[in-house]
Amino acid sequence: MKTGELAERAGVSRRLLRHYEEQRPRLSERIECLRRNRSAIADYLHTVLSIKPANGDPIEWDRL
Template sequence: MRIGELSERTGVSRRLLRYYEEQGLIVSERCANGYRAYDERFVDRVLQIRGLLDAGLPTRVIKQILPCLDKPRNIVFSEATPEMIATLEAELDRMNQRVACLTRNRDAIAEYLREVRAHAAV
């Protein structure tokens, strides 16, 4: 698929897709006319990258953990520096805190909706 379709399917701008390619997060092939062509698997990959970026991970860390996101998994330990491990541990803690907060908020909204619906049904 061309960059425009990848952009539409992921909601990520063409400019960001080119940046992801520059950072080695995704790859494209060049068609005879010079257009970029992306494999179907990059739809999910771009969505994963967006999620990791939204969670606060820098692209240099994302590039190192991308092999862990594929199946079959090919995890590379040789590049796992103490700094990277510390960064990932901190990000994991932060994500767990956000998940806990989202869970509390979701449960509160669900309870509120139950009460509103029960009251409206009376």
């Protein structure tokens, strides 16, 4: 049985399947963008939170 036939038996139209197929590359690009952003934010937080002032006092971040 072909994929289209299985989809129709499951109540999914070929049009909807085509739509999903067309959207898949765009979704993959968006997921990759979000992954890069998450990584950049994690790197930023690691850097910022590891800053130690010269006098040794803790940084009061909400006062900056």
